[in-house]
Amino acid sequence: MDEGTTTITTDGSQILTCDVAVVGAGASGLAAARDLVKAGADVLVIEARDRVGGRTLSKRLENGVTIDLGGQWVAPTQERVLALAAKLGLHTFQTFEDGHHSLLVDNAVQRLAEGQINEAADVHDDFWQGQTALEKLAATIDLEAPWTHPDAGELDMMTFSEWTDRTLTTVGGRLRMKMIAPAVFSVDACELSMLHVAFYFGAAGGFDVLTKTRGGGQDSRFTTGMQELSLGLARELGDRILLGRPVRRIVQDTSGVSIECKDAVIRAQRVIVATSPTIAGRIEHSPPMPALRDALTQRMPMGTAIKMMLIYDRPFWRDEGLSGFALTDQDVPQLMFDNSPEDASCGILVGFTEGSAARRWIDRSEGERRGAAVETVAGCFGQAARDVRDYIELSWMNEEYSRGCYAGVMPPGVWTTFGRALREPVGRIHWAGTETATFWPGYVEGALQAGERAATEVAQLLGVSKQL
Amino acid sequence: MDEGTTTITTDGSQILTCDVAVVGAGASGLAAARDLVKAGADVLVIEARDRVGGRTLSKRLENGVTIDLGGQWVAPTQERVLALAAKLGLHTFQTFEDGHHSLLVDNAVQRLAEGQINEAADVHDDFWQGQTALEKLAATIDLEAPWTHPDAGELDMMTFSEWTDRTLTTVGGRLRMKMIAPAVFSVDACELSMLHVAFYFGAAGGFDVLTKTRGGGQDSRFTTGMQELSLGLARELGDRILLGRPVRRIVQDTSGVSIECKDAVIRAQRVIVATSPTIAGRIEHSPPMPALRDALTQRMPMGTAIKMMLIYDRPFWRDEGLSGFALTDQDVPQLMFDNSPEDASCGILVGFTEGSAARRWIDRSEGERRGAAVETVAGCFGQAARDVRDYIELSWMNEEYSRGCYAGVMPPGVWTTFGRALREPVGRIHWAGTETATFWPGYVEGALQAGERAATEVAQLLGVSKQL
Numbered sequence A, B: 001m002d003e004g005t006t007t008i009t010t011d012g013s014q015i016l017t018c019d020v021a022v023v024g025a026g027a028s029g030l031a032a033a034r035d036l037v038k039a040g041a042d043v044l045v046i047e048a049r050d051r052v053g054g055r056t057l058s059k060r061l062e063n064g065v066t067i068d069l070g071g072q073w074v075a076p077t078q079e080r081v082l083a084l085a086a087k088l089g090l091h092t093f094q095t096f097e098d099g100h101h102s103l104l105v106d107n108a109v110q111r112l113a114e115g116q117i118n119e120a121a122d123v124h125d126d127f128w129q130g131q132t133a134l135e136k137l138a139a140t141i142d143l144e145a146p147w148t149h150p151d152a153g154e155l156d157m158m159t160f161s162e163w164t165d166r167t168l169t170t171v172g173g174r175l176r177m178k179m180i181a182p183a184v185f186s187v188d189a190c191e192l193s194m195l196h197v198a199f200y201f202g203a204a205g206g207f208d209v210l211t212k213t214r215g216g217g218q219d220s221r222f223t224t225g226m227q228e229l230s231l232g233l234a235r236e237l238g239d240r241i242l243l244g245r246p247v248r249r250i251v252q253d254t255s256g257v258s259i260e261c262k263d264a265v266i267r268a269q270r271v272i273v274a275t276s277p278t279i280a281g282r283i284e285h286s287p288p289m290p291a292l293r294d295a296l297t298q299r300m301p302m303g304t305a306i307k308m309m310l311i312y313d314r315p316f317w318r319d320e321g322l323s324g325f326a327l328t329d330q331d332v333p334q335l336m337f338d339n340s341p342e343d344a345s346c347g348i349l350v351g352f353t354e355g356s357a358a359r360r361w362i363d364r365s366e367g368e369r370r371g372a373a374v375e376t377v378a379g380c381f382g383q384a385a386r387d388v389r390d391y392i393e394l395s396w397m398n399e400e401y402s403r404g405c406y407a408g409v410m411p412p413g414v415w416t417t418f419g420r421a422l423r424e425p426v427g428r429i430h431w432a433g434t435e436t437a438t439f440w441p442g443y444v445e446g447a448l449q450a451g452e453r454a455a456t457e458v459a460q461l462l463g464v465s466k467q468l
Helices: A027-038 A079-088 A120-137 A152-157 A160-167 A169-179 A180-185 A194-204 A207-211 A228-242 A291-297 A315-322 A356-361 A366-381 A414-421 A444-462 B027-038 B079-088 B119-139 B151-159 B160-167 B171-178 B178-184 B193-203 B207-211 B226-238 B291-297 B316-320 B355-361 B366-382 B412-420 B444-462
Strands: A006-008 A014-017 A020-023 A041-044 A057-058 A067-068 A092-094 A100-105 A108-112 A219-224 A249-254 A256-261 A264-268 A270-273 A282-284 A305-310 A323-330 A335-338 A347-355 A390-395 A430-432 B006-008 B014-017 B022-024 B044-045 B058-060 B066-068 B091-093 B102-103 B108-112 B220-221 B249-250 B257-261 B264-268 B272-275 B283-288 B305-312 B322-328 B335-338 B347-352 B390-395 B429-431
Touching: A014 A356, A020 A027, A020 A256, A020 A264, A027 A041, A027 A228, A027 A444, A041 A228, A041 A264, A057 A414, A067 A219, A079 A228, A079 A444, A100 A366, A100 B151, A108 A120, A108 B006, A120 A160, A120 A169, A120 A194, A120 A207, A152 A194, A152 A414, A160 A194, A169 A180, A169 A335, A180 A194, A180 A347, A194 A207, A194 A414, A256 A270, A270 A444, A282 A315, A291 A414, A305 A356, A305 A366, A315 A323, A315 A347, A315 A366, A323 A366, A335 A366, A347 A356, A347 A366, A356 A366, A356 B412, A366 A390, A414 B355, A430 A444, B022 B027, B022 B257, B022 B264, B027 B044, B027 B226, B027 B444, B044 B226, B044 B264, B079 B226, B102 B366, B119 B160, B119 B171, B119 B193, B151 B193, B151 B412, B160 B171, B160 B193, B171 B178, B178 B193, B178 B207, B178 B347, B193 B207, B193 B412, B257 B272, B272 B444, B305 B355, B316 B322, B316 B347, B316 B366, B322 B366, B335 B366, B347 B355, B347 B366, B355 B366, B366 B390, B429 B444
Parallel strands: A014 A264, A020 A041, A020 A270, A100 A323, A249 A282, A270 A430, B014 B264, B022 B044, B022 B272, B102 B322, B249 B283, B272 B429
Antiparallel strands: A006 A014, A057 A067, A092 A219, A100 A108, A249 A256, A256 A264, A305 A347, A305 A390, A323 A335, A335 A347, B006 B014, B058 B066, B091 B220, B102 B108, B249 B257, B257 B264, B305 B347, B305 B390, B322 B335, B335 B347
16 A cells, blocks of 8 residues: 555544545546556545445345346446456356347236337337437537537427427327436436436437447346446555545645545545535535536436346246346336346346336335335236245435435536536546546446546646556 | 533534524524524524524625625515514515616617516417416415325426426517526526426415515515524524534434534434525435435525625616616626615615526626626616626525525426425424425525424424414
8 A cells, every 4th residue: 555644633533645535436436546546646545335336236145146236237338347347357248138028007918029119100100200319319419518519508498308298299109208217317207408318318329229238238247246347446456445434525725635534534636526416515615616516416316216136046937938128007116127147047137116106115115115026027927926035125315325326317407507517627626427427427337437537637637647 | 591511522522412403593493493492492503604694694885774695575475574573673665666667688778667568469468378377376286285286297297498388379478487487496497397386486475476576575675684584583592503513414313313513513302404405415414314305405406696786876777767677688687676775875776697697607707797787787777877886796606505595496306206305304303494484485484484383393392382
């Protein structure tokens, strides 16, 4: 370890000094720290939790299978995630989606041909033209500065719901389009600025890339869990990481910056805050944050989602030629995927309850949610669903240091009036975190990109040469 | 003073004990404290600033005239404000609005007959039917539980902008309707849930009551400033108020609650947090806040407004039969009122820059805003406007312990999915602040009502009898 001197203050707090402090040991903060260490800087990473990984959290079951309670999928275009996985020797495998998908509506299940949704031709055509319009729009957004789009004002004034009502004409087509909001953003369509939706799809590389399983955002998983990416980075950083240290206050002065956390003060030249804007907004600052930056952190709420895993002896749905993928008209879950291990040594379904549905169910007991989930799965795949071996869930809204997932979102009016405060450094403070990414924001890929970008900013200012 | 024992901890913090701690010495917290003291409880009020009054702040000029940099007006229906003013012997007087109003568009000024806006008949009729629709809708909202409205889902999914486009048919009518958003909420129409707009108008007693000067929300002012309401309450509470103590953390356990603030810990049976949800959301909690409450505080951003005062030797506009009230197509200010003292011993115009306009101007210098304001006033009232004696402004977004004004607002989707968390106590924590009011929320009247309601909740639980 090489983080400089350690002293003790009169009230018992440690004082640690370094060149750069990083707040948050999610993938973003760890990537920033890795790059700065490579560049020769003394770095300390300060993490509130007693673990690294942020919104990724993997758990090994008794049968040896690892499940992910947080982020879990990787897309073929997510180059940073794949490169890091390769470097760490992590094995990935494709999400199972062979066979028919299922659609549960009014307690009746329909089987769908692969990749298709049974719907009237007019609904199909309507959705298709809507998707095409969104795709075209997304391709026109400057991902560095969405607010510069010629129609930015109009798009940002409109919710995704409003845009859908204007652009699509059928009830079924609109319903299907609006369902994308909870599935992708874990909020409802009315909560999203259309400019944000266009930006988000643009930054992921398009509608298909973001929503599809094969070849898209849900393409592959990690045998030993996605948190391994952060654990691998953390091993490299060693005791530069301080766990269990929620940051309360950041004080900037002419000679440096002090980060006050539980029982310690870290003194640095620069600090990278690698959390969501919501969590960043809860840190006290001296001098206080500029108005625009503070107001932004009031306006980028975290999505609301509950992730649940139902564990079976076998992926029994496969016996009947079913993919395990289902859309339902139920809250718990609204959609599910086959999440079994690659060798199918047990059967696992992962389900999601998102947006307003998560708010309806967050205050109920785990037992109620388990009961509802089993009913829904039984509706989709029959009575065998009742022989569930285990039910494991995580409500990210309850996680004190995430307070929601998958990411912070932009309601109407925010991008155009506050967007420039998203990444702009404030004195000695630089901003990372997946919400600040321009490539796959909201995903681990975006977290890594944002961390690397913040590290570049800081390395240039410190005059160290970042070597990648 | 009677707040129980005082001890000193090992790290030098004071420990103070009381029955009820109140966080925030704005009108809401002070009203709660007053009621609880009356009921016989030991109370301590903990305030971050070195002053009381929250979003009211009065300043005495060298010429002896008092101006209000924060809330300043009182409506005839605001019974609590008026009763407190009477008790404190505060003098109020009606806002000057005699003569013609002015409208500045494209550098040309029009004089308007009193209370009228020059517009085509179709625009007038369109706006009128829109106003009537809003008035009728507002009257149907259950102010205790807006989310129970039969159309709550649809209304909450819609922005005020969207509702306006659907309900009004003329370009001019829509523009005029949407201008109400910055003027009343200090955000743009696209940022507001229609359910929130309907609730807010309902809670104030209707469209006319809220928007009118004479007989409405801008009816009268205080000769010695509106902050006097809080200063008067504070005198009554004496040294029960601790200033300069930002609260960092609230810890609840089986026997009480500890409020950790700068250099002190207050130990109480109950705590009333009398701040906006945004500011409340920045306090750390043990145990952590329940998910719904926390998520609400992520989603109720403060409005953005800059209030500016231009001070002249005389209210020269009155010489020409002008009221001083003007609407402009400029950002700085967008609208202005005659804010001269009752005896017209000097002339004062108060201007507002609100919503997205405030965000465009917040990063510029005071000098630039002053220059722009003088230009706009000159456009409205002629060259005499350039002889400005003083320019005084306050950007509430920069106030560390308010972070915006006039109040926190509800974007689409929040009321129906998080509204129940607005007032519901969390263990030993009760919620006051004007945002939790059901009568004139966003105003000092609402602040007082909310404080009284929270005091009643706590008094009942403590078994003391609240005597009013």
